[in-house]
Amino acid sequence: MSTSRAGSARLRDLRPMLAVRDLPGEVRFYVERLGFNCRAMHGDPPVWAEVERDGVSIMLNAPPRELVERDVPRRSRDYQVYYVGVDDVTALHAEFRSRGATVSELRVACYGMKEIEVRDSEDHWLWFGAPTDEAPTRME
Numbered sequence: 001m002s003t004s005r006a007g008s009a010r011l012r013d014l015r016p017m018l019a020v021r022d023l024p025g026e027v028r029f030y031v032e033r034l035g036f037n038c039r040a041m042h043g044d045p046p047v048w049a050e051v052e053r054d055g056v057s058i059m060l061n062a063p064p065r066e067l068v069e070r071d072v073p074r075r076s077r078d079y080q081v082y083y084v085g086v087d088d089v090t091a092l093h094a095e096f097r098s099r100g101a102t103v104s105e106l107r108v109a110c111y112g113m114k115e116i117e118v119r120d121s122e123d124h125w126l127w128f129g130a131p132t133d134e135a136p137t138r139m140e
Contacts, residue, residue: 015050016082017059019068020122023049026060029121033101056084074123081125089114089130110136 020026023046030036036051036058049060062068086092089106093116096103104117115129 013055013057015057015059017061018122018124020060020062021065021068022122023047023060023062026121027051030058033099034096034118034120034126035099058082077123077125081127083127083129086128086130089116089128092116092128108132108134108137110139 018026023041027038027041027046027049030051031038034053036053039050039052039057041049043062045062047062051058051060093103093106096116096118101118106114106116108114109129112131112133113129114132114134115127118126118128120126
């Protein structure tokens with residue numbers, strides 16, 4: 001793998017934009033259940049928002065509901081994972097549970113990450129993990 005770059009421009013961050021059917025409801029989920037802040041919301045009714053926590057941002061957009069339901073079926077979200085690195089996944093797990101989020105049990109993956117999974121209110125799949133030297137509890 002080459003580490004050289006043709007230009008001097010550097011990538012700074014990645015902010016996924018997720019299509020949602022109920023933008024205010026999705027923002028509420030991220031704020032109330034996952035502890036994000038709503039940095040911006042635009043439109044009347046709202047068609048775009050950005051939620052942020054600890055420098056991690058996720059943008060949400062609301063195309064016409066019928067198009068999201070037709071073009072982005074919930075089942076397709078089983079093939080997309082948004083993975084967020086954290087410094088203390090055990091504490092985050094406890095926090096999410098205390099906020100009423102449905103969160104998986106803690107596990108240690110064979111690739112050296114201690115992690116949890118959460119599905120947001122529109123079924124986007126979020127994983128949160130931290131490197132660990134603990135023995136794997138899951139081999140897949």
